[in-house]
Amino acid sequence: MLKMTLNELFRDIPCKVYGDGETEIKDLKYDSRKVRKGDLFFCISGFAEDGHKYAPDAAKKGAAAIVVTEYQEKLDIPQVVVKNDRETMALAACRFFDFPARRMKMIGVTGTNGKTTTTYMIKAIAEQAGLKAGLIGTIRNIIGDKVIHTERTTPESIDLQRLLKEMADEGCEVLAMEVSSHSLVLKRVYGIDFDIGIFTNLTQDHLDFHETWDNYIQAKSMLFEQSEISVINIDDDSAANMMGAAKREVVKYSVLQPIQYAAKDLELTHEKTKFSVEIDGRDLHIEVPIPGYFTVYNAMAAVVTANAAGIDSYCIEQGLKNMKPVAGRFEPLDTHGHDFSIILDYAHTPDSLKNALDTAKSFAPARVVTIFGCGGNRDSSKRAIMGKIAGERSDFTIITSDNPRFEEPAAIMAQIEEGMRQTDGKYICIENRKEAIEHAVRNAKKDDVILLAGKGHEDYQEIKGVKHDFDEKVIVEEIMNRLGPAKK
Numbered sequence: 443m444l445k446m447t448l449n450e451l452f453r454d455i456p457c458k459v460y461g462d463g464e465t466e467i468k469d470l471k472y473d474s475r476k477v478r479k480g481d482l483f484f485c486i487s488g489f490a491e492d493g494h495k496y497a498p499d500a501a502k503k504g505a506a507a508i509v510v511t512e513y514q515e516k517l518d519i520p521q522v523v524v525k526n527d528r529e530t531m532a533l534a535a536c537r538f539f540d541f542p543a544r545r546m547k548m549i550g551v552t553g554t555n556g557k558t559t560t561t562y563m564i565k566a567i568a569e570q571a572g573l574k575a576g577l578i579g580t581i582r583n584i585i586g587d588k589v590i591h592t593e594r595t596t597p598e599s600i601d602l603q604r605l606l607k608e609m610a611d612e613g614c615e616v617l618a619m620e621v622s623s624h625s626l627v628l629k630r631v632y633g634i635d636f637d638i639g640i641f642t643n644l645t646q647d648h649l650d651f652h653e654t655w656d657n658y659i660q661a662k663s664m665l666f667e668q669s670e671i672s673v674i675n676i677d678d679d680s681a682a683n684m685m686g687a688a689k690r691e692v693v694k695y696s697v698l699q700p701i702q703y704a705a706k707d708l709e710l711t712h713e714k715t716k717f718s719v720e721i722d723g724r725d726l727h728i729e730v731p732i733p734g735y736f737t738v739y740n741a742m743a744a745v746v747t748a749n750a751a752g753i754d755s756y757c758i759e760q761g762l763k764n765m766k767p768v769a770g771r772f773e774p775l776d777t778h779g780h781d782f783s784i785i786l787d788y789a790h791t792p793d794s795l796k797n798a799l800d801t802a803k804s805f806a807p808a809r810v811v812t813i814f815g816c817g818g819n820r821d822s823s824k825r826a827i828m829g830k831i832a833g834e835r836s837d838f839t840i841i842t843s844d845n846p847r848f849e850e851p852a853a854i855m856a857q858i859e860e861g862m863r864q865t866d867g868k869y870i871c872i873e874n875r876k877e878a879i880e881h882a883v884r885n886a887k888k889d890d891v892i893l894l895a896g897k898g899h900e901d902y903q904e905i906k907g908v909k910h911d912f913d914e915k916v917i918v919e920e921i922m923n924r925l926g927p928a929k930k
């Protein structure tokens with residue numbers, strides 16, 4: 443069992459300890475509701491709550507000590523007073539779990555879109571090379587073959603360091619992790635030295651949190667201040683900002699420009715994406731079982747990273763060729779022999795929706811029918827933009843609900859409609875997402891592509907704080923069963 447005294451834990455961290463510095467700490471917590479005897483409780487000043495308010499409660503539950511930014515009167519347990527709550531928590535977590543990141547090759551991926559997909563590609567390549575790989579991200583966390591449920595894309599620092607220790611203890615040699623912009627601003631990855639940081643792209647999202655575009659750029663660039671090698675997509679308009687923040691070596695990749703690592707000979711089909719790229723004087727022939735022009739970018743990021751990590755070309759080619767498609771990322775669903783297709787996708791930003799629709803359109807279907815909504819309590823300025831994109835690029839759209847969270851679905855849908863009405867796009871609104879999907883399936887015509895966008899792998903729909911079962915793969919399967927077999 444891990445144990446450490448306050449003095450040991452804070453030996454390199456600027457702070458003032460009040461009370462017995464030799465107090466032993468059994469675990470670290472940032473939520474008073476989870477505190478147990480012997481824990482160190484970090485009082486975090488959040489957006490909604492001030493953790494200091496819960497210090498007495500934590501003490502009552504047996505906390506051995508607390509970490510505060512302001513000394514708390516009338517508490518008879520030791521207190522560690524610090525300047526920055528989240529930074530300190532991250533640094534203490536690194537030490538408490540004995541710097542597990544130092545035992546693995548740490549690869550962090552940031553950007554608006556493509557993070558999840560790129561981490562899966564890197565894991566596949568690393569495993570092809572015989573390395574044990576861990577993965578942390580939106581869909582799940584994985585240690586080798588073991589799957590661990592996750593609520594966040596990038597976990598809170600204490601949870602993250604605990605997980606990294608578990609991964610390192612289980613023998614992971616490489617870790618591919620998504621680094622969300624929230625996590626960078628909220629210091630969840632603070633204190634980690636990434637061997638490689640990857641920048642996929644930057645387009646509109648999360649302005650509810652970052653407020654301005656400049657803040658969003660600044661947030662993403664923080665990863666490169668803590669990366670030894672920065673792997674940058676230079677076709678993106680924000681590439682210069684990322685390179686400006688880079689600590690050491692920068693490795694660039696491109697699809698459009700004739701630089702050292704550039705994709706060429708692109709072949710995009712319904713099932714896969716092929717291209718070649720020259721590495722160390724040899725052309726690698728890359729084939730990935732995920733369609734879409736954007737897949738070239740994700741695969742380029744993975745190829746260049748794997749090469750920088752010292753993985754040989756053959757393993758890079760084979761790893762990508764043999765990888766399984768990523769759940770809910772442009773994933774074709776079984777239509778029981780019917781003559782239309784259904785694609786499950788996680789596009790929930792303007793740029794990803796545009797990319798997903800362009801890819802669907804490139805299959806030359808009879809019609810592209812789009813079903814989508816937008817999440818509640820998230821960037822509302824993207825809703826009309828996505829409505830416009832869907833209207834311009836679909837033959838028919840069904841505007842529906844995503845995860846409304848604490849907002850009214852009808853109000854979110856009305857904002858999407860504002861953008862839709864700026865186009866000639868035909869559409870209807872069906873608030874109930876299950877009914878919307880069933881409507882699309884029952885009215886599908888020969889060679890239609892139905893794009894089910896926004897929820898991808900998610901197996902729930904979050905309404906007013908409650909997560910209801912909602913797995914679109916299962917829902918489509920049920921609808922297909924009700925529809926019956928295709929007529930021969």
Ligand SMILES: CC(=O)N[C@H]1[C@@H](OP(=O)(O)OP(=O)(O)OC[C@H]2O[C@@H](n3ccc(=O)[nH]c3=O)[C@H](O)[C@@H]2O)O[C@H](CO)[C@@H](O)[C@@H]1O[C@H](C)C(=O)N[C@@H](C)C(=O)N[C@H](CCC(=O)O)C(=O)O
Binds near residue numbers: 472488491594625
């Ligand atoms: C916007 C955001 O990221 N918020 C995070 C932030 O919340 P907050 O500052 O509002 O926390 P708070 O509710 O004010 O509470 C302050 C402190 O008091 C503590 N507390 C609170 C109540 C109590 O009874 N006892 C107690 O101790 C809390 O545990 C916390 O430490 O700090 C909390 C823990 O420290 C996080 O759980 C919380 O994530 C929320 C739940 C969240 O939804 N985050 C999303 C938006 C997110 O992080 N998304 C990105 C993905 C983005 C992408 O798509 O790229 C991710 O990485 O997952």
Ligand SMILES: Nc1ncnc2c1ncn2[C@@H]1O[C@H](COP(=O)(O)OP(=O)(O)OP(=O)(O)O)[C@@H](O)[C@H]1O
Binds near residue numbers: 595620737789793795
């Ligand atoms: N490189 C890319 N550029 C633009 N769009 C992409 C790219 N890669 C994937 N997409 C689109 O974005 C969707 C989300 O992809 P992915 O889950 O890999 O991104 P992410 O960055 O992890 O997203 P999130 O921030 O929600 O976790 C995909 O379903 C696809 O429609």
Ligand SMILES: N[C@H](CCC[C@H](N)C(=O)O)C(=O)O
Binds near residue numbers: 845
């Ligand atoms: N990581 C993203 C996921 C959005 C997925 C979409 N289904 C939604 O609920 O808006 C977020 O939390 O903003």
Ligand SMILES: [Mg+2]
Binds near residue numbers: 558579580581595620
């Ligand atoms: Mg993701």
